[in-house]
Amino acid sequence: MSGMVNEVRPQGRDELNARVRIGALAPLTRPGWQEAGRHLLAGMELAAGEVNDAGGIEGRPLELVVRDTAADPHRAAAAVDELARLGVAALAGEYHSVVARAAATRADALGLPFLCASAVLDALTEQPTPWVARLAPAQSHGWRVYADFLLAAGHRRIVVAAEPSVYWASGIRILRDHLAPRGGTVTEVDMRGATAATVCDTLADRHATVLLLLVGHPEPAVSIVRSVRRDRRLAGTLIGAPAGQPEFAAWAESLGEDGAGIPFLRYLPERLGPLGARVGTALRERLDQAPSFVAFEGYDTVTVLAEVLRAHGADRAWTPESWAGVSVDGTRGRIDFSRVPDIGVWQWAWAPVQVVDRDPARPGRFRVLRTAGATAP
Structure with missing residues (x-):
């Protein structure tokens, strides 16, 4: 685990000054999605280790200072303040959109560079900022790809089971705005x-052909899936989870065969290039399971930050246009950043997007149903 520290230990001033430190944010305990956090951190750790094996940043070792956000926006904001006091050169990571928004807002206020790995909420900051960039595609981009997948499959009547959240509300709005002009209803x-019984009754009453799960896992997602699968009125109903819950092993473990055939969004190319394949093998060994797209996001995040720090110096010699000069080969394509309309942060436009499900014949295998976006090098 070269490149990582979980807690800051007392060190001499010379030793601290010799290091280049990046603050790493991830949900590692509940109520955060722990599996996503573990994959995200594994990718960041792997990249940090490779940076150090290649000589570090201008001869100085790279160190990750890890903070658990636990899906708590207030905890994330406090972590950003602490990491800034510790003198990190930049921030990396985070999976949950609402948490990433809190971290991005605080990083902007402090003038601390933050490369967000996985959160997709369009409004990551309320105002445009030069300090924040993002690798994951904006929610409006990915969820439109998902809506087009539903339309191409002939689905027009859609029910969403939703919990209260800015992220879920944004997703519903994107789906409605995209589907309504094309004859779809949400x-x-x-x-x-x-x-779960209410959801089943609504599906039957509306003669809907799709149920989208905009809820947490394991509950209420598991109960809803099992109820729909066993309701004779709903034979043939497509269940979807655009936020990507079925990507992770915990989904298959909790639902078994019932968890297959549920399309979700995944940010990988259809085929990984040589870099992606090599990193994928290393991530599999580190995680002892197949790496999710979130692990690749973590790797790319630290790889990009390392290149930026080499180019602009490790002591936060950042300028408002520093992100504009980035051009790095990532595991999923060539990464550069631009200003995208209605997106207030520097954005990689766009990471590759897939609609994928678990094969009902072999739930451990994924099927690619639709693709959009970049091609990996």
Whole structure:
């Protein structure tokens, strides 16, 4: 685990000054999605180790100072303040969109560079900022790809089971805006006052052909999936999870065969190039399981930051246009950043996007149903 520290230990001033430190944010405990956090951190650790094996940053070792956000925006903001006091050169990571937004807002206020790995919420900051960039495609981009997949498959009547969240509300709005002009309807079931039986009744009453899960895992997602699968009225209903829950092993473990055939968004190319394949093998060994797209996001995040720090210096000699000069081979394509309309941060436009599901015949295998975006080198 070269390149990582979980806690800051007392060190001499000379030793600290010799290091280049990046603050790494990830949800490592509940209620955060721990599996996503573990994959994200594994990717960041692998990249940091490779940077050090190649000589570090201008001869100085790279060190990750890891902070657990636990899916808590207030905890994330406090971590950013602490990491800034510790003198990190930049911030990396985070999976949950609402948490990343809190971290990005605080990083902007402090003038601390932050490369967000995985969060997709369009409004990552309220105002345009020169300090924040993002690798993951904006939610409006990825979820439109998902909506087009549904339309191409002939689906027009859609029900969403949703919990209260800025992220879920944004997703519903994107789906409605994209589907309505094309004859689609989106009916929302507010899970604060509903049960899995309510969802089934709504699907039947609306003659809907799709149920989208905009809810947490394991509950209420597991109960809803099992109820729909066993309701004879709903034979043939497509269940979808655009936020990507079925990507992770915990989904298959909790649902088994019921968890297959549920399309989700994944940010990988259809085929990895040589760099992606090599990193994928190393991540598999580190995780002892197949790496998710989140692990590749973590690797690319630290790889990009290392290149920026080499180019601009490790002591936060950042300028408002530093992101504009980035051009790095990542595991999923050539990464550079631009200003995208209605997106307030520097954005890689775009990472490759897939719609994928677990094969009902072999739930451990993924099927690519639709692709959009870049091609890996």
